[in-house]
Amino acid sequence: MAARTYGQYGGVATAVELIGERWALLIVRDLLVGPRRYTDLKRGLPRIPTNILSARLKELQDGGVIRRVPIRRCGLVYELTPYGRELEPVVYALARWGLRALGEPGEDDTFSADALTVALRAVFRAETADPGDYELRVGDVALRVQVDAELRITRLAPPAPPVGGALPVGEPGITITAGSGIRHLLTGRVDAAAAVAAGDVVVTAGDPALLERFAATFGLDDAESPPLA
Amino acid sequence: MAARTYGQYGGVATAVELIGERWALLIVRDLLVGPRRYTDLKRGLPRIPTNILSARLKELQDGGVIRRVPIRRCGLVYELTPYGRELEPVVYALARWGLRALGEPGEDDTFSADALTVALRAVFRAETADPGDYELRVGDVALRVQVDAELRITRLAPPAPPVGGALPVGEPGITITAGSGIRHLLTGRVDAAAAVAAGDVVVTAGDPALLERFAATFGLDDAESPPLA
DNA sequence: CCGGATCCGAATCGATACTG
DNA sequence: CAGTATCGATTCGGATCCGG
Numbered sequence: 001m002a003a004r005t006y007g008q009y010g011g012v013a014t015a016v017e018l019i020g021e022r023w024a025l026l027i028v029r030d031l032l033v034g035p036r037r038y039t040d041l042k043r044g045l046p047r048i049p050t051n052i053l054s055a056r057l058k059e060l061q062d063g064g065v066i067r068r069v070p071i072r073r074c075g076l077v078y079e080l081t082p083y084g085r086e087l088e089p090v091v092y093a094l095a096r097w098g099l100r101a102l103g104e105p106g107e108d109d110t111f112s113a114d115a116l117t118v119a120l121r122a123v124f125r126a127e128t129a130d131p132g133d134y135e136l137r138v139g140d141v142a143l144r145v146q147v148d149a150e151l152r153i154t155r156l157a158p159p160a161p162p163v164g165g166a167l168p169v170g171e172p173g174i175t176i177t178a179g180s181g182i183r184h185l186l187t188g189r190v191d192a193a194a195a196v197a198a199g200d201v202v203v204t205a206g207d208p209a210l211l212e213r214f215a216a217t218f219g220l221d222d223a224e225s226p227p228l229a
Numbered sequence: 230m231a232a233r234t235y236g237q238y239g240g241v242a243t244a245v246e247l248i249g250e251r252w253a254l255l256i257v258r259d260l261l262v263g264p265r266r267y268t269d270l271k272r273g274l275p276r277i278p279t280n281i282l283s284a285r286l287k288e289l290q291d292g293g294v295i296r297r298v299p300i301r302r303c304g305l306v307y308e309l310t311p312y313g314r315e316l317e318p319v320v321y322a323l324a325r326w327g328l329r330a331l332g333e334p335g336e337d338d339t340f341s342a343d344a345l346t347v348a349l350r351a352v353f354r355a356e357t358a359d360p361g362d363y364e365l366r367v368g369d370v371a372l373r374v375q376v377d378a379e380l381r382i383t384r385l386a387p388p389a390p391p392v393g394g395a396l397p398v399g400e401p402g403i404t405i406t407a408g409s410g411i412r413h414l415l416t417g418r419v420d421a422a423a424a425v426a427a428g429d430v431v432v433t434a435g436d437p438a439l440l441e442r443f444a445a446t447f448g449l450d451d452a453e454s455p456p457l458a
Numbered sequence: 459c460c461g462g463a464t465c466c467g468a469a470t471c472g473a474t475a476c477t478g
Numbered sequence: 479c480a481g482t483a484t485c486g487a488t489t490c491g492g493a494t495c496c497g498g
Contacts, residue, residue, distance in 0.1 A: 004469080004470090004490085004491090005335070006252070006255060006274075006276060007275065007276040007335070007337060007338055007339055008255065008274070008276075008338060008339060008340070008341075008344065009331075009334040009335075009338040009339065009340040009344070009409065010324070010327070010331070010340065010341075010344035010345075010347070010348060011323070011324035011325065011326070011327035011328035011329075011331060011348055011351065012254065012255060012258045012320060012323055012324045012327055012344070012347065013255060013327070013344070014327035014328070014330050014331050015323040015324070015326050015327030015330070016254055016255065016323070016327070018327070018330060020249070020251070020254065021470095022249070022470090022471075023235070025241065025245055025249065026235060026237065026241060026242060026245065029241045037479080037480085038479070038480050038481070039479060039480075042480095045235075045237070046236065047235060047236040047237075047472090048472090049471070049472050049473060049474090050473095050474095050480085050481065050482085051471085051472085051473095051481085051482075051483080051484095052470090052471065052472075053481085054480085054481060054482075055470095055471095063330075064330070074479085075479075075480095076479095076480085083329070083330075086326060087326060089322045090319065090322045090323050090326055091241060093318045093319045093322050094240070094241055094244040094245070094319050095239070095240035095241045095244070096240065097240070097244050097315060097316060097319055098239070098240035098241055098242070098243035098244025098245070098247070099240035099243070100240075100312070101243050101244070101247060101292075101293070101312075102238075102239070102240060102243050105238040106234070106236070106238075108236060109236055109237060109238040110236055110237060110238065111237070111238040111239065112237075112239075115237065115238070115239035115241070115242070116239075118239075118241065119239060119240055122240065180238065233471085233472090233488080233489090250489095251489085251490075266460075266461085267460070267461050267462070268459080268460060268461075271461095276491085277491090278490070278491050278492060278493090279461085279462065279463085279492095279493095280462085280463075280464080280465095280490085280491085280492095281489090281490065281491075282462090283461085283462060283463075284489095303460090304460075304461095305460095305461085459498105460497105460498080461496105461497095461498090462495105462496085462497095462498105463494105463495080463496075463497100464493100464494080464495075464496095465492105465493085465494080465495095466491100466492090466493090466494105467490105467491090467492090468489105468490080468491080468492100469488105469489085469490070469491090470487105470488080470489070470490080471486105471487080471488070471489080472485100472486090472487075472488090473484100473485090473486090473487100474483100474484085474485090475482105475483080475484080475485105476481105476482080476483075476484095477480100477481085477482075477483095478479105478480090478481090478482100
């Protein structure tokens with residue numbers, strides 16, 4: 001283990017030693033949405049081997065990034081420590097950067113509610129956001145997205161929302177259904193009208209005009225310099 | 230290679246596939262300071278095996294993060310593409326986060342001018358910075374740090390500054406000499422007076438009062454919740 | 459010296475099976 | 479549910495070597 005250190009003294013090297021191992025940051029990503037059980041993490045990251053998940057959870061604990069919390073009457077969850085939670089800016093910045101290199105999903109790529117939740121948070125324009133209440137369906141992930149003083153995102157399905165989570169009250173003003181093409185809207189490469197015209201998103205219920213508000217609320221600010229690999 | 234993908238559709242997973250391999254982000258860190266030759270990178274990252282450096286450079290090229298640029302009359306350098314340069318916020322955020330977990334250097338940890346340059350940029354308070362002209366010596370790294378309309382950091386030694394780099398004119402108002410204890414100042418856990426009292430930094434030339442300006446210009450803004458592993 | 463390529467043992471990862 | 483055990487496939491690290 002000591003032989004696998006970088007031998008570099010500095011913040012970046014230290015950070016990478018804490019969260020740079022394979023799968024580690026994806027675990028952090030899911031834990032940013034909320035505490036998760038071992039099995040929740042496994043479900044959200046189907047391709048992670050169980051021994052690797054175990055190893056990463058142990059290492060992240062040793063690094064002070066996450067902690068194990070026993071839940072009363074059976075079970076335990078992993079959650080970020082305060083220090084781990086301060087990876088939020090890092091993960092969001094990475095999510096924005098990576099979003100721009102995102103192409104079509106591969107054949108067997110998976111897509112989780114946690115991934116979409118983090119993506120939305122990453123491109124949320126807090127300063128200029130107008131209030132709104134949206135239902136967003138991408139693939140088989142359904143989220144309730146409520147913007148008022150703050151941003152609240154609730155998983156609707158699948159499966160049922162987490163036990164501790166309160167269901168949102170009321171009805172969303174719009175239901176937006178999309179596939180992977182929603183990335184064009186979130187990167188800001190197309191506007192709401194063009195996204196509808198291209199079939200990237202479909203308004204399946206509610207007021208279609210609210211889609212523009214959604215597009216104004218979520219998206220990259222500086223939508224330029226596509227990767228062009 | 231295809232077997233080593235995460236099988237996740239999302240920005241974070243894509244980003245980690247591009248720059249999540251071992252050593253990759255440290256290469257990006259050094260390239261953020263400026264174009265570097267293969268040998269420069271090797272020197273700044275002494276523990277990287279040459280085959281790994283080669284492999285990473287190739288992968289980062291394929292990912293559109295860096296490019297090879299031939300230099301006229303012998304030689305070539307690697308530099309970030311525009312897309313790669315937009316990792317700046319990511320790397321700085323990671324540097325700030327990792328800085329807080331930084332302890333004493335290990336026996337054979339190395340410390341490069343590029344690492345210090347990135348660390349300073351990462352904790353630079355652009356909005357509130359007053360102009361200043363500093364010389365900073367940490368270990369055997371010497372930097373000229375000039376703050377006016379923007380932040381300019383020039384390597385003084387070792388070795389000689391890069392060929393293309395113009396040497397700063399004039400004299401710095403202060404020369405600050407420090408060791409690894411400078412992290413206490415940069416994390417904001419101690420102020421200028423306390424850092425001097427603790428021996429973390431020494432003013433070896435110039436106006437000692439400028440150290441407070443330096444400390445006001447560079448440091449973490451929210452200096453709390455130490456890792457406490 | 460620069461910019462790697464090659465080889466090999468050690469460590470890690472991935473997949474599957476299995477257990478308290 | 480929450481992992482551990484095992485084992486082959488990769489990757490990494492360290493060293494050496496090579497063409498300009």
